[in-house]
Amino acid sequence: MPDIISVSDLVEVYADGTKAVDGISFKVNEGEFFGFLGPNGAGKSTTIKILTTLLRKTSGSVSVAGLDLDKEAKEIRKIIGVQSQETSVDPELTGRENIILLGHLQQMKGKELEERVDKLLEVVGLKDAADKRAGRYSGGMKKRLDLASTLVHKPKVLFLDEPTTGLDPQSRATVWDYLEELNKKDGITIFLTTQYLEEADRLCQRLCIIDAGKIVAEGSPVGLKKDIGADAITITVQDKKSAGDKVATKAAAKELLSKIPAVIKTVDTEEGLTIYVKNGGLFVPELVRAFDKTDIELVSINISTPSLDDVFLKHTGKRIRTEELVKEVTTGRFGSRRR
Numbered sequence: 001m002p003d004i005i006s007v008s009d010l011v012e013v014y015a016d017g018t019k020a021v022d023g024i025s026f027k028v029n030e031g032e033f034f035g036f037l038g039p040n041g042a043g044k045s046t047t048i049k050i051l052t053t054l055l056r057k058t059s060g061s062v063s064v065a066g067l068d069l070d071k072e073a074k075e076i077r078k079i080i081g082v083q084s085q086e087t088s089v090d091p092e093l094t095g096r097e098n099i100i101l102l103g104h105l106q107q108m109k110g111k112e113l114e115e116r117v118d119k120l121l122e123v124v125g126l127k128d129a130a131d132k133r134a135g136r137y138s139g140g141m142k143k144r145l146d147l148a149s150t151l152v153h154k155p156k157v158l159f160l161d162e163p164t165t166g167l168d169p170q171s172r173a174t175v176w177d178y179l180e181e182l183n184k185k186d187g188i189t190i191f192l193t194t195q196y197l198e199e200a201d202r203l204c205q206r207l208c209i210i211d212a213g214k215i216v217a218e219g220s221p222v223g224l225k226k227d228i229g230a231d232a233i234t235i236t237v238q239d240k241k242s243a244g245d246k247v248a249t250k251a252a253a254k255e256l257l258s259k260i261p262a263v264i265k266t267v268d269t270e271e272g273l274t275i276y277v278k279n280g281g282l283f284v285p286e287l288v289r290a291f292d293k294t295d296i297e298l299v300s301i302n303i304s305t306p307s308l309d310d311v312f313l314k315h316t317g318k319r320i321r322t323e324e325l326v327k328e329v330t331t332g333r334f335g336s337r338r339r
């Protein structure tokens with residue numbers, strides 16, 4: 001398959017010296033559903049802004065559909081659709097008018113545009129609300145309207161920056177279904193960024209995991225999880241006798257685990273310790289016996305097959321921890337999270 005996006009040694013240093021993208025290279029195949037998964041501040045939006053010609057790169061090379069970003073930015077803009085992280089909906093216009101406006105900007109008019117707008121309104125489930133002012137839409141409706149607007153000119157490549165962040169689960173599922181349809185039925189290549197593990201897992205055929213401006217892992221969700229080659233067991237511990245020093249108890253537990261041959265790796269997490277072993281089920285009795293002889297009590301044991309979060313943890317020593325981000329988005333509504 002030919003690649004439709006090709007990025008090599010891309011670097012972005014902002015005016016204040018922040019190195020938001022630190023030498024990344026990757027390719028996206030034509031027709032692929034490709035993902036960029038990473039926590040807040042990883043460099044996802046910066047990358048997407050560069051690829052969509054909205055931000056000038058510091059160095060590196062980028063081509064989209066065989067067009068060079070430095071020389072053919074205008075041509076690139078004609079064949080891509082972009083949904084940025086902030087919605088660009090005009091609250092004074094109706095949903096329908098918002099899409100028509102975007103169509104005009106793409107030199108579309110007349111019957112062709114009218115039919116296209118009707119179809120898009122239906123597809124994103126806004127047919128009934130089409131003639132209401134967009135300012136009165138819910139957050140989920142605005143996101144869906146934004147998505148419809150980016151699709152008006154039938155882009156070859158669609159760039160989506162966290163299209164479902166802040167959406168309720170039901171709206172999220174609707175958007176997921178629609179994106180899959182666009183990719184499968186219409187053959188549109190999709191480049192999506194997300195901080196949601198389950199979103200990357202469900203939608204993306206291939207993905208890059210990005211952290212602090214660097215790509216830390218790349219592959220299919222299944223392949224990446226398989227590469228871990230182990231189950232993850234998360235334990236919490238406490239001192240049997242006293243409340244004790246939590247940090248010291250954890251450190252002692254880690255020391256004990258390091259002496260057990262079956263343990264591949266132990267990582268400190270907020271909840272406790274995550275232990276990687278070949279076979280989680282078989283290991284639990286051994287784990288219990290090992291702690292029996294000590295002053296450390298096993299408070300909880302939780303076995304799981306690897307998730308993309310474990311992939312992230314393995315490569316960065318940190319968790320993406322989606323739950324907290326959801327909380328952050330919710331509180332952000334009151335204005336504290338704007339950058």
Ligand SMILES: Nc1ncnc2c1ncn2[C@@H]1O[C@H](COP(=O)(O)OP(=O)(O)O)[C@@H](O)[C@H]1O
Nearest residue numbers: 014016018020039040041042043044045046047
């Ligand atoms: N205009 C800017 N000037 C300086 N630093 C920025 C700017 N925009 C983003 N950053 C910083 O660059 C890093 C990457 O940001 P961003 O690409 O928005 O990450 P993500 O989209 O993955 O959350 C962060 O540390 C962020 O604070």
Ligand SMILES: [Mg+2]
Nearest residue numbers: 044045046085
């Ligand atoms: Mg972002």
